[in-house]
Amino acid sequence: MGDTNSPDTSAPAETPSDAELSSGSESRRNALVSVLTGFLSFVIVAIPSFLAGAFYLDPILRRKKSGGAAGGGALDGFIKLDATTDSLPDDGTPVAVTVKSTLDDAWNRFKDVPVGSVWLRKQPDGSVIAFNSICPHLGCSVNYRRSDDDFFCPCHTSSFDLDGTKTNEVPPRNMDELEIITATDGEPGKDGKELWLKFQNFRGATEQKIPV
Amino acid sequence: MNALMAWLDNRTGYKSLMHEALYERVPGGARWRYVWGSTLVFTFVLQVITGFMLWSAYSPSTRTAWESVYYIQNEMTLGYLIRGVHHFAAQAMVVLMAIHLVQVIIDGAYKAPREINFWLGMVLMMIVLGLSLTGYLLPWDQKGYYATQVTTNIMSLTPVAGAEVQTLAQGGNQYGHMTLTRFFAMHAGILPALLVAFLALHIYCFRRHGLTVHDENHAPETSFWPDQVLKDAIACLAVLAVVLLFAIFKGAELSAPADAAVKFDAARPEWYFLFLFRFLRFHAVESIGLVWGAIVLPGVIMGVIALMPLTHKFLGEFGHTLNKAFIWLLGAAIVVLTAMAFIEDRNDIDHQAALAEAHRDGGRAVELASGPDRIPVDGAVGMLRRDPFTQGPRLFAKHCSSCHRYNGHDGRGMLVTEKKKVAPPTASDLGNFGSREWMRSIVVDYAAHLSPLKNAGWFKDAKAKEEAGEDVTYLNPDESEMADWSGYPESLLSDENSENLDALVEFLYSEANPGYIPADVKEREEWVNALAANEQLAAKGRAVATEGAWAGDLEGTSCADCHTTIGEDFVAVSDDDADGYPTMAKYGSAKWLTDFIRNPGAPRHYGAKNEMPAYPPQQLTDEDLNLLVRWLTHDYLPSDVPDYPSRLGDLPSAGDAAADSNEADEDATEGQDLEENAGEEATEQE
Ligand code: FES
Numbered sequence: 001m002g003d004t005n006s007p008d009t010s011a012p013a014e015t016p017s018d019a020e021l022s023s024g025s026e027s028r029r030n031a032l033v034s035v036l037t038g039f040l041s042f043v044i045v046a047i048p049s050f051l052a053g054a055f056y057l058d059p060i061l062r063r064k065k066s067g068g069a070a071g072g073g074a075l076d077g078f079i080k081l082d083a084t085t086d087s088l089p090d091d092g093t094p095v096a097v098t099v100k101s102t103l104d105d106a107w108n109r110f111k112d113v114p115v116g117s118v119w120l121r122k123q124p125d126g127s128v129i130a131f132n133s134i135c136p137h138l139g140c141s142v143n144y145r146r147s148d149d150d151f152f153c154p155c156h157t158s159s160f161d162l163d164g165t166k167t168n169e170v171p172p173r174n175m176d177e178l179e180i181i182t183a184t185d186g187e188p189g190k191d192g193k194e195l196w197l198k199f200q201n202f203r204g205a206t207e208q209k210i211p212v
Numbered sequence: 213m214n215a216l217m218a219w220l221d222n223r224t225g226y227k228s229l230m231h232e233a234l235y236e237r238v239p240g241g242a243r244w245r246y247v248w249g250s251t252l253v254f255t256f257v258l259q260v261i262t263g264f265m266l267w268s269a270y271s272p273s274t275r276t277a278w279e280s281v282y283y284i285q286n287e288m289t290l291g292y293l294i295r296g297v298h299h300f301a302a303q304a305m306v307v308l309m310a311i312h313l314v315q316v317i318i319d320g321a322y323k324a325p326r327e328i329n330f331w332l333g334m335v336l337m338m339i340v341l342g343l344s345l346t347g348y349l350l351p352w353d354q355k356g357y358y359a360t361q362v363t364t365n366i367m368s369l370t371p372v373a374g375a376e377v378q379t380l381a382q383g384g385n386q387y388g389h390m391t392l393t394r395f396f397a398m399h400a401g402i403l404p405a406l407l408v409a410f411l412a413l414h415i416y417c418f419r420r421h422g423l424t425v426h427d428e429n430h431a432p433e434t435s436f437w438p439d440q441v442l443k444d445a446i447a448c449l450a451v452l453a454v455v456l457l458f459a460i461f462k463g464a465e466l467s468a469p470a471d472a473a474v475k476f477d478a479a480r481p482e483w484y485f486l487f488l489f490r491f492l493r494f495h496a497v498e499s500i501g502l503v504w505g506a507i508v509l510p511g512v513i514m515g516v517i518a519l520m521p522l523t524h525k526f527l528g529e530f531g532h533t534l535n536k537a538f539i540w541l542l543g544a545a546i547v548v549l550t551a552m553a554f555i556e557d558r559n560d561i562d563h564q565a566a567l568a569e570a571h572r573d574g575g576r577a578v579e580l581a582s583g584p585d586r587i588p589v590d591g592a593v594g595m596l597r598r599d600p601f602t603q604g605p606r607l608f609a610k611h612c613s614s615c616h617r618y619n620g621h622d623g624r625g626m627l628v629t630e631k632k633k634v635a636p637p638t639a640s641d642l643g644n645f646g647s648r649e650w651m652r653s654i655v656v657d658y659a660a661h662l663s664p665l666k667n668a669g670w671f672k673d674a675k676a677k678e679e680a681g682e683d684v685t686y687l688n689p690d691e692s693e694m695a696d697w698s699g700y701p702e703s704l705l706s707d708e709n710s711e712n713l714d715a716l717v718e719f720l721y722s723e724a725n726p727g728y729i730p731a732d733v734k735e736r737e738e739w740v741n742a743l744a745a746n747e748q749l750a751a752k753g754r755a756v757a758t759e760g761a762w763a764g765d766l767e768g769t770s771c772a773d774c775h776t777t778i779g780e781d782f783v784a785v786s787d788d789d790a791d792g793y794p795t796m797a798k799y800g801s802a803k804w805l806t807d808f809i810r811n812p813g814a815p816r817h818y819g820a821k822n823e824m825p826a827y828p829p830q831q832l833t834d835e836d837l838n839l840l841v842r843w844l845t846h847d848y849l850p851s852d853v854p855d856y857p858s859r860l861g862d863l864p865s866a867g868d869a870a871a872d873s874n875e876a877d878e879d880a881t882e883g884q885d886l887e888e889n890a891g892e893e894a895t896e897q898e
Contacts, residue, residue: 030438037438040445044254044452048261051290051297055265058289107276107283109586 075186078179078196081120085182085193088122094144094151094162095120096133099199116199118178119144119151121162130197131164132176139204142175151175176202176209234437238423241431242439246423247447248312253415254448255305256407258455259343262298267400270350272392275591277352278469282581282592285466296459302344304455306484309337317520317539320532321424327521329417332410334518339407346399348482352392354570357470358479361387362489369503387472468573469592477566480557487549490556513542565625568856575853576602583849601851604843607836611827612642615668618856619643620863625856627863636864638668639824643858645844646800651720655713656705658698662689670823687821693774703765712756712763716771718746719753723779724800724845735850754779757796771796782807790815805841 054061083097098117103110119131119142131151135142140155150167151160159167164175178200182192203210221227238246269288271280284291313333316322322330349360368378383390434440468474481489488510491497497505516538523531557563573596580595581587588595596602608616608623617637622628628635640662644650653661665671665687674686689695698704704713722743755761758779760770771778775796777785782798784807795816798804809832813822827837842848 033442034438037442037445040442040449044445044448045257047452047456048258048297051293052261052265054290055288055294056268058269058291061289104586107279107287107581107587108589110589 075181075183075188075196078181078198080186081118081195081197083120083195085122085126085128085195088120088128090122092121092123092162094131096144099197101199116201117141118197118199119175120180120195128180128182128195129163130178130180132178132199132201134176134201134204135171136173136176136202136204136206136209137171172205172207173209176200234435234441236419236422236436237433238436238440239425239433240428241434242443243426243430244443244447245315245426246440247444248308248315249418250444251447251451252305252308252312253411255301255308255451255455256411258301258452259298259305260404262294262301263400263404265294266298270396272350272396273389274352274387274392274470275593277350277392278466278577278592279581279587281351281353281466282578282587285464286578286582292463293456293459296462296464297455299464300455300458300462301451302347303482303484304451305340306344308451309340313337313517314539314543316424317517317535319424319426320524322521322535323524323532324521326417326421326424329414329421330521331518332414332417334514336407336410336414339403339410343399343403343407344482344484346395346403349395350392350399351466352470353467353574354470354474354476355465355467355479357387357472358476359481362479362481366502366506369507371503371507387470466574466578467570468577468596471593471596476570478563478570480553483550486553487546490549490553562626568625572853572855573602576851579851579853580849598839600839600842600848601853603836603839604848605856607832607840608642608843611832611840615639615824617641617643617863619858620860621856621858623856625859627859634862634864636667637664638671639664641860642844643860646721646724646846648717648721651724651800652713652717655698655716655720658692659689659695662687665689665823668823685820687818687823697766697769700765703762706764708763709766712752712761715749715753716756717753718749719751719757720796720799722746722750722753723796723798724804725798725802784811784814785816787815790819792819794818800845802841802845802847805844806837809837809841 079099079101081097081099083095088095096117097120098114100112101115103113103115117133119133121129121131123129131142133142134140135153135155135158137153137156137158140153142151142153142158142160144150145152145159148159150162151164152158153171156170157168158171160171160175161167164177166174179198181188181196183189183194183196184192186194188196201212203212266284269280269284269291271277281295285295286292288294316330316333345360345363348356350356364378364382367381368374370377379385381394383394480486488506491509492502492505494505520531520535520538523535525531527534576599577592577596580599581592585595605618605623608618609626613622613628615638617628618641620627620641620643628637641664666689671686671688674684675688677684678686703709757771759772760766760768762769774791774793776791776793778796778799780797782795782801782803785795792815795804808817809827811826812818812824813820813826818824829837832840
C-alpha cells in the first residue's frame with residue numbers, strides 16, 4: 001500500500017475506551033466535551049424538528065374560520081336558499097334542499113357551490129324549520145322515510161321524529177336544527193317568502209351540539 | 213433502568229453498535245477538515261425533515277402545484293421557513309458536496325483501496341443534482357417551468373433515444389399534470405430512496421477504510437466521540453445558521469404561476485448550474501453541436517473524475533498531481549463562467565427588465581391569491597389572465613406603445629427604440645390618463661398636452677402640405693379652437709378663475725369615474741368618502757362646464773358651447789347626431805374609452821382629424837379591450853407591488869421644445885429618476 005496515511009484496513013478499527021485514553025483531568029475534560037457535544041447535537045436536531053412540528057400543527061394553530069356567506073345587516077351570515085315558503089308542501093312533508101355558498105378550501109375559493117343539504121319542513125302554523133341532513137351519530141345522511149313518516153339514517157339505524165327528536169338510542173342527540181328566517185327582498189319579515197338559512201355543521205358523536 | 217438497558221442490549225446488542233459507531237479511532241486527533249461529510253449527512257436529514265413537511269401540504273398538478281406552494285409559503289404556520297430551509301439547504305448541499313469532492317481529490321482519498329467509495333460518492337452526487345433539478349420544477353412557477361424546459365430539451369439530445377428519454381421524463385409530449393406527478397415521485401420517492409441506499413454503502417465503506425488521515429502526527433490519537441463529534445456538531449450548527457439566515461432574510465422566491473402562453477425572458481437555471489448555462493451560450497459551443505456542449509462534455513468531465521483512481525494507479529504520484537490540476541482548472545472554469553453569467557446578466561438591461569416583470573407578476577399573483585376572491589377554480593393562471601394590472605401593460609406594449617407611452621415606457625418598463633435610438637412618442641403619454649393632472653393639463657395647456665403629435669410623420673406631412681397652400685384637415689395642437697381657448701393662461705390661471713378651474717378639474721375627474729372600487733368594506737368607505745368630500749366641488753364644476761362661469765377674457769364661454777354632451781351619460785351618438793367636436797360625455801370613463809379605442813375616427817370623437825387606427829375586435833378582442841381599459845382606468849384590486857419605474861426622464865428631448873415644456877410639469881421626484889435612468893441608458897447603449 002503506497003499510502004502511508006491509510007490506517008490498517010484488514011481488521012476493524014480498534015476502539016480505545018475512555019479509560020485507556022485518559023487519566024483524571026483528561027476524563028473530566030472529556031466529560032465536559034461530551035456534555036457540550038450532546039447539547040449541540042440536540043440543538044441542531046431540535047431546531048428543524050420544532051419548525052416541522054409547528055408547520056404540521058398548522059390546522060390546529062390557526063383555527064381560521066373558513067367559508068362564510070355574503071350578505072349584510074340583519075341577514076349577515078345567512079344564505080338565501082333556492083326554496084321559498086311557497087315551494088314547501090303545506091302538509092309538512094320534509095323537502096331536501098341543497099345549500100349553496102362560498103366554499104374556502106385551503107388556497108381555493110369556490111363561489112356558489114353546494115356546501116351541504118338541509119331538510120326543510122313547513123309546520124302547521126306556517127313557519128319553517130330546518131335540519132342539517134348530516135346525522136348527529138357519525139356523519140352519514142339522514143333520509144326522510146315515507147313509510148314511517150320519520151327521519152331515518154340507514155348507516156346505524158338512527159331515527160328521528162319529524163320535529164327532529166330522536167326516537168331510538170342510536171343517535172347521541174336530536175337532529176341539528178338550523179336557524180332560518182323568512183324575508184322579502186332581503187328584509188327579514190314574518191310574511192316573507194324567501195328563506196334565509198344560517199348554515200352550520202356540528203361535530204358528530206357528541207351529546208352537545210358543537211359547531212365545527 | 214440499568215436492568216432495562218441490559219435487557220435491551222441483550223436483545224439488540226445496541227451497546228456494541230453504539231460503541232462501534234462512536235468510538236472509531238481518529239489518528240492525528242480531531243480536525244475541522246473532517247467535518248464535511250458529516251455536514252452533508254446533516255443537510256440531508258434537514259431535507260428529509262422539511263421535505264416530509266412540504267410533502268404534507270404540496271399538491272402536484274398544474275392547477276394546484278403553484279397554489280399549494282403559495283399556501284405553504286404565505287399562509288401556513290412557519291411555512292415560509294420550512295420552504296426556505298428546504299430551498300437553501302438544497303443549495304448548501306451542492307456547495308458542501310463540491311467542497312467534499314475537492315477535498316477528497318486533493319487529499320488523495322480516492323486512491324486505492326477507496327476507489328469504490330469514491331465512485332459511490334459520485335453516484336451520490338448525481339442523485340443530489342437530480343434532486344435539485346426535479347425540485348426546481350415542483351413549485352410550477354415561471355422560473356422553474358422555463359428553466360426545466362431547457363433541461364428536458366437537453367435530454368432530447370441524448371443519442372439514439374433522445375425523444376423517448378424526454379417524453380419519459382416529462383410524462384408526455386408536453387408539460388402537464390403528469391410532468392409534475394412524475395417529477396414529484398422522483399424527487400420525493402425514488403431519488404431519496406436511492407440516496408439513502410448509496411449513502412449507507414458510502415458510510416459503510418468509509419468506516420471500513422477509516423479516515424484518510426492528513427497528518428498522523430498532528431495530535432495524539434483520539435476517538436470519534438466526543439472530540440470529532442463536537443467539531444462536526446459545531447460545523448452542522450454553522451450550516452444550519454447560514455441556511456436559517458437565508459431562509460429568514462432572503463426567503464425562497466415564488467414567481468408567477470407557470471403559463472406556457474406567457475413568455476418568460478428571465479429564465480435562468482439555479483445558480484450552481486449557471487456555469488453550464490453560460491457555457492452553452494458560447495456560439496462556438498453551439499456551432500459544434502449542442503449535444504457536445506450539453507451532454508458529451510459534461511459526460512467527459514464526469515468520466516475524467518471517475519477515472520481518477522485509475523489515473524493514480526497507472527501514473528503514480530504524477531497521476532495524483534494531474535488529478536489535482538484537473539480539479540483546480542475545472543473549479544476555476546466554473547467560477548469564471550459563473551461570474552461571467554452574473555455580470556452579463558447584471559448589465560443586460562433586457563434581462564433586468566424581464567426580471568423586474570417576473571417579480572411584478574410573482575408579487576401580483578401572491579397579492580391576488582390572498583385577495584378577497586382568493587384563487588378561483590381554474591387556478592392562479594386563470595386569475596392572472598383576468599387581472600388588468602397584469603395584462604394591461606402587456607396589451608399596451610403590444611397595441612399602443614408604437615405611438616403612446618406610459619410614464620415614458622412601453623407599458624412594461626422598456627423604452628421604445630427605433631434603429632437603436634429611443635423613439636419619441638407620437639401621441640400622448642397615458643401614464644396619468646384620467647387623473648386630475650391629466651384633466652388640468654388638457655384644460656390649461658392643451659397645446660403642450662398634445663405636443664407629442666408633432667413628432668408624428670403624418671403631422672409633418674400635413675404641415676408641409678398646409679404650408680404649400682393645400683387644404684388639409686388635421687389636428688394641430690398649436691392651432692385649434694381648443695388650443696385657442698386654453699391659450700389664455702393669464703385669464704384661466706388668474707385668481708378670479710382659479711376656483712372655477714379647480715371645480716372644473718374635479719368635475720372632469722369625477723366624470724371619468726376613476727379608479728378601482730375597493731372590495732374591502734373599510735377601504736371602499738374611505739374611497740367613497742374621498743369622492744364625496746369633493747362632491748360639492750365637482751357639482752360646481754359641472755355648472756362651470758355646462759353653463760360657463762368664467763370671468764375676464766373667458767367670460768361668456770363654456771365647454772358646452774362646443775362639447776354639447778358634456779355632463780351627460782356617454783352614449784355612442786350616431787355620426788349624424790354628432791356635434792362636430794370630441795364628445796366630453798363621461799370623458800375618460802371606461803365606457804368612453806372603450807368606444808373611443810374601437811372608433812377613434814367617428815365624428816363623435818376626432819372625426820376627420822383623427823389619426824389613430826381603430827381597433828376592431830379582430831385585432832383586440834372584447835376581453836383584451838376590457839382588460840386594457842380597466843388597467844388604464846385603474847379598475848383593479850389595488851396593488852402594493854412595485855410598478856415599472858417612470859422613464860419619462862429617458863425620453864429624447866432634442867429638437868422638441870414642446871415636449872420639454874411638458875416635462876417641466878413633472879414634479880421634483882422625476883428629476884431623480886432622470887439621473888438614475890441616465891446611467892441605465894448609458895449601459896444600454898454599450
Ligand atoms: S351515522 Fe347515522 S346512524 Fe350512524
